[in-house]
Amino acid sequence: MKGSLAYYAWCIFLLAVIFVGLKFYIIQLDQGLINTNMRDQVSWGLYIANFTYLVGIAAAAVLLVIPAYIYHFDPIKEIVVFGELFSASSIIMALMFVFVDIGRPDRFWHLIPFIGKLAFPDSLLAWDVLVLNGYLFLNIFVPVYILVRSYYQKEPNKRTVVPIILLSIPWAVGIHTVTAFLYNGLAARPFWNASILAPRFLASAFCSGPAIIIIIFQVIRKVSKVKIENEALFKIAELIAYAMFLNLFLLGAEIFKEYYSDTVHLAPLTYLYKGLEGHTTLVPWIWTSLSMNLVAFLIFLIPTNR
Secondary structure, eight states: OOOOHHHHHHHHHHHHHHHHHHHHHHHHHHHOGGGGTOOSSSOOOHHHHHHHHHHHHHHTTHHHHIIIIISOOHHHHTTHHHHHHHHHHHHHHHHHHHHHHOSOGGGGGGGSTTTSOOOTTTOHHHHHHHHHHHHHHHHHHHHHHHHHHHHTTOOOOHHHHHHHHHHHHHHHHHHHHHHHHHHHTOTTOTTTOOTTHHHHHHHHHHHHHHHHHHHHHHHHHHHSSOOOOHHHHHHHHHHHHHHHHHHHHHHHHHHHHHHHHOOGGGHHHHHHHTOBTTBOTTHHHHHHHHHHHHHHHHHHHSTTTO
16 A cells, blocks of 8 residues: 555556546446447457457466476576466456456356356356466465465465465466367357467467566566566576467468468458458558567577577
């Protein structure tokens, strides 16, 4: 609750953004999802785009856990708690984006076990509810437990903490895999109906998530007394380079398959990269994204640039 003038100004700014969002959400709640301008052809908009991104950056905290607790890399072990908190906040945001994407949020109670019917294991949405909330619990439990033990000036019990931290590794893979399965199970959407989607989601998550973690850690050590060693940031950057190679390789494999087979399923990719029947709105965006991916990969690949 205590901070500098800049800290309070930042909090007020964030609250103002929340109230603006709430104002427009009330209009959507009153008049329906038609206000988002989503239609049959474009059924997912900003909500699900942000949901996918946030699930990815939540899963990326694993790139802190693996070197810290599997390979005992001490500089990262010091900041794993920040990674866990980062994941928890990302999952909360992801769940909120799903909530605002529901046309009738008042019917949400149907998903709650014992009150409604979760339809587990038949429904992929039920799997998503379980993995996201489970991952949220794991990432809240660990920091809270460590902070409470620190408050009482006691060392955290490793037998309690370490198994839960290690459990978060497969769980993180699970949250993004289930998200990918939600999308690629839709046979009527050829662009998404691809078996390569789950590994692509994971590879891209392990690029974008750690990238924003590095930026946040740089800010934290500039504005606070928290010590974050350069070795930790360099190790994260090195892991990003590996993930970026996998992401670009899988993208290349996907493009090859669509263009070489040259079936009707090529249409979405053509629309994205070249435009289709005069519609070219997304073309500059995707080429900018691809260019940034390639440049970033070269920067992170060479240690001196990194």
